[in-house]
Amino acid sequence: MNFEYSEKEKVFRDDVKKWLKETLPSTLSEKVKKYQRLNREDYEIFMKNLNDRGWLAWHWPTEYGGTGWSAIEKHIFEEEIINASAPRIVPFGVNMLGPVLIEFGTEEQKKYYLPRILNNEDWWAQGYSEPGAGSDLASLKTRAIDHGDHYIVNGQKTWTTLGQYANKIFCLVKTDINSKPQSGISFLLIDMDTPGIEVKPIVTLDGEHEVNEVWFTDVKVPKKNLVGKENEGWTCAKYLLTFERTGIAGVPYSKSALNLLKIISKKSFKNGKPLIEDPVFSSEIAELEIDLLAMEIFNLRIVSQASEGKAPGMESSLLKIKGTLVRQRTTELLRKALGPQALPYLPEQFDEGWNDMPIGPDYAGPIAKQYFNMRKISIYGGSNEIQKNIVAKASFGL
Amino acid sequence: MDFSLSEERKMLQETIARFFENHYDNINKHHINGNLPNGFDNNLWQESADLGIISALVSPNFGGLGGTGEDISIVFELIGKSLCVEPFLSTAVLSNTVLTSIPNPKSNLISKIIEGNLLISFAHSEMNSRYEESHIETKAEFKNDKWLINGDKSFVLNGDSSDQVIVTARIEGNVNDRNGIGIFLLDNKEINKRSYNTIDGYRAAELKFDNSSGELLARDHHALKCIIKANSSGALALSAEALGIMQICFDMTLDYLKTRKQFGKSVGSFQAIQHRMVDMMLEIEQVRSAVMLASSTYQSDETLRDKHISAAKNLVGRVGKLVAEETIQMHGGIAMTWEYSAAHYAKRLIMIDHLMGDSDYHRDRFKVLNRI
Incomplete structure (x- = not known):
């Protein structure tokens, strides 16, 4: 056993770091650090820079513009972009649809859509969940009826992240309502400008608008926008859901939150002493760090299996469960560390260019908000309950 | 033993319950009232x-x-159910406790409070304090026949719109000394303030005193006793x-688990979910019991009062986190939305642990009181 990164990997990490330092505008990383609201351009600048460097589609096969990186290198890359406080790579086009098109798309679809994804000409949204189809995604009801050379789509999608910026959406739709839930589903590419589509914002419990409802009323979609075979869209959906899940544990996020937690625990006082000297609180920090230490190795074990060509299966479910719990725990301890300083909330402080005096220390503002916002991570992308079902079904033989 | 409420209290409970049901008939009331200029509805306050x-x-x-402890519990359990933002805690509990517990109680002010004609905030927390009763940096000095206050108070509930403010300040000694503390009554109009809503939608303010003159209400051990009692009354509420x-x-x-269907059946039909609901239910019964105990000993000697209140508030912190997080998780995405009231109940439940001592503070205080 050797847990050290190789020389080549270390050099790679330095290259990524250096590149990020040179190209990521400091105004942008500041916004990310302060949890300020990002606009469309903020995301696009970073993705354009990545594409110029040839790193946007880092996990696509090389013949389509991928990097050919090993699983470890991909992992390092993901860590470094988070460490640099870059905006996240909007995953719907490049990370989700791209691989599906490469695997199931026609030559024409690949030729048309893949370059547009790389050049940020299209902003894709994901049309999976519906009000009645969350954990049970296969029970979706949005219908596409065959009209010869096109479909007519009716229904509603929900939790569409950043759908307010999207000009395209890939959707799972029901093309055969008489078959079993998982068959009769097709994977359709829909232009958001088509008449009959309406995007309505969903405001989340922290007062932010990131997710949307998308309504379809008699939306005409040409048949050439079908990906894979009709009624076999579930294969695409599953492929997409299992693709590149090694970053799912969010280890770098938890690590940076742990660092902040230590800083705050030194600056906060309890009974006249730094909070970090409180035996109970420091024990809680220590146990969080122990969980995180173990999880990082767990994550690397799965990454290195992937680099040997083994597809991560139920392990990614285990990582998702533990990863979200640990990340949520960091937000909880941060909130606790602040004590009453967690109470004030200035919504305007998350606007770009806000320069007023914060209430209390500058790190306090986003913390309670983040705690509430992070409740979502154990719900989305297959709730932790669903992940447990997957693991139990895959491994116990019960 | 009798765990039931007297007929009189049951009537009180029903009357108040109806009042809140009528005035807080949906979650928008919580947002609307919280965003009024004063952070609450003056008419509603007068009606109450x-x-x-x-x-x-x-x-x-x-x-x-x-x-009594029972009265406080009855009223505040209903306040919780409505997510009402009116200044019951700041004026009617915290300041009322101080004004009735000082050596020369302020009967005239209390009459005005009862009539709904006077609002008084209690300003004890400071930016660098963590619920401690004697962490006081704000200074008070007697100069030219007047008490002058200098310093800052933080997270003062309804501190922006109250007529007067009760301020704890240090007359002598070091920041955490239990002696040398004074409690003062100040006219709030003259005080510099910055107001804001808390993340759960309640109004608070930062106050800045610059040679602000005030009336001394209590000092030294009288003052400390009043602060402790005020904090305990707030923690009970x-x-x-x-x-x-x-x-x-x-x-x-529970309602959602019965109606929400996935995989062809109600989500609540899954045993794994049922067990979690049972866990939640039994923890809530624990909290109910602890609150009853704390209410029943509120008028007893200070040690027993504070011990039982700390027990309740510690349990509330721990169970509150469980209930808030499980409510969101078992609902799923819907409880992440602003539209859905459960999200706001969950937020308030979590933030209650940041007021009047968190679960850690009350565990520590329970440990100390247990040794006496």
């Missing part, structure tokens, strides 16, 4: 005074009709409020 809700929080010795919220969260979750 007319109905005797404020009076129910004040002892008959001072013209009220209640003021918040514990009862949290209990009301927990019950709403549980009921909403």
Whole structure:
């Protein structure tokens, strides 16, 4: 056993770091650090820079513009972009649809859509969940009826992240309502400008608008926008859901939150002493760090299996469960560390260019908000309950 | 033993319950009132005074009709269920406790409070304090026949719109000394303030004193006793409020689990989910019991009072987190939305642990009081 990164990997990490330092505008990383609201351009600048460097589609096969990186290198890359406080790579086009098109798309679809994804000409949204189809995604009801050379789509999608910026959406739709839930589903590419589509914002419990409802009323979609075979869209959906899940544990996020937690625990006082000297609180920090230490190795074990060509299966479910719990725990301890300083909330402080005096220390503002916002991570992308079902079904033989 | 409420209290409970049901008939009321200029609805405050809700929080010795631990619990459990933002905690509990507990109680002010004509905030927290009763950096000095206050107070509930403010300040000694503390009454109009809403939608303010003159209400051990009692009364009120919220969260979750269908059956039909609901239910019953105990000993000697209140508030912190997080998780995405009231109940439940001592503070205080 050797847990050290190789020389080549270390050099790679330095290259990524250096590149990020040179190209990521400091105004942008500041916004990310302060949890300020990002606009469309903020995301696009970073993705354009990545594409110029040839790193946007880092996990696509090389013949389509991928990097050919090993699983470890991909992992390092993901860590470094988070460490640099870059905006996240909007995953719907490049990370989700791209691989599906490469695997199931026609030559024409690949030729048309893949370059547009790389050049940020299209902003894709994901049309999976519906009000009645969350954990049970296969029970979706949005219908596409065959009209010869096109479909007519009716229904509603929900939790569409950043759908307010999207000009395209890939959707799972029901093309055969008489078959079993998982068959009769097709994977359709829909232009958001088509008449009959309406995007309505969903405001989340922290007062932010990131997710949307998308309504379809008699939306005409040409048949050439079908990906894979009709009624076999579930294969695409599953492929997409299992693709590149090694970053799912969010280890770098938890690590940076742990660092902040230590800083705050030194600056906060309890009974006249730094909070970090409180035996109970420091024990809680220590146990969080122990969980995180173990999880990082767990994550690397799965990454290195992937680099040997083994597809991560139920392990990614285990990582998702533990990863979200640990990340949520960091937000909880941060909130606790602040004590009453967690109470004030200035919504305007998350606007770009806000320069007023914060209430209390500058790190306090986003913390309670983040705690509430992070409740979502154990719900989305297959709730932790669903992940447990997957693991139990895959491994116990019960 | 008798765990039931007297007929009189049951009537009180029904009257107040109806009042809140009528005025807080949906979650938008919580947002609307919280965003009014004063952070609450003045008319509603006046109506609640007319109905005797404020009076129910004040002892008959001072013209009220209640003021016992049971009364506080009854009123605040219903406040929790409504997510009402009116200044019951700041004026009718915290300041009322101070004004009735000082060596020369302020009966005239309390009468005005009962009538709904006077708002007084209690300003004890500071930016660098963590719920401690004697962490006071704000200074008071006697100069030219006047007490002058200098310093800052933080997270002062309804501190922006109250007529007067009760301020704890240090007359002598070091920041954490238990001696040398004074409690002062100040006119709030002259004080520099910055107001804001808390993340759960309640109004608070940062106050800045610059040679602000005030009337000395109590000092030294009298002052400390009043601060401790005020904090305990607030912690009891918040514990009862949290209990009301927990019950709403549980009921909403159960209701949702019955109606929400996935995989062809109700989500609540899965055993794994049922067991979690049972865990939540039994923890809420624990909280209910602890709040009852704390209410029943509120008028006893200080040690027993504070020990039981700390027990309740510690449990509320721990169970509150469980209930808030499980409510969101078992609902799924819907409880992440602003539209859905459970999200706001969950937020309040979590933030109650940041007021009047968190679960750690009260565990530590319980440990100390247990040794006495």
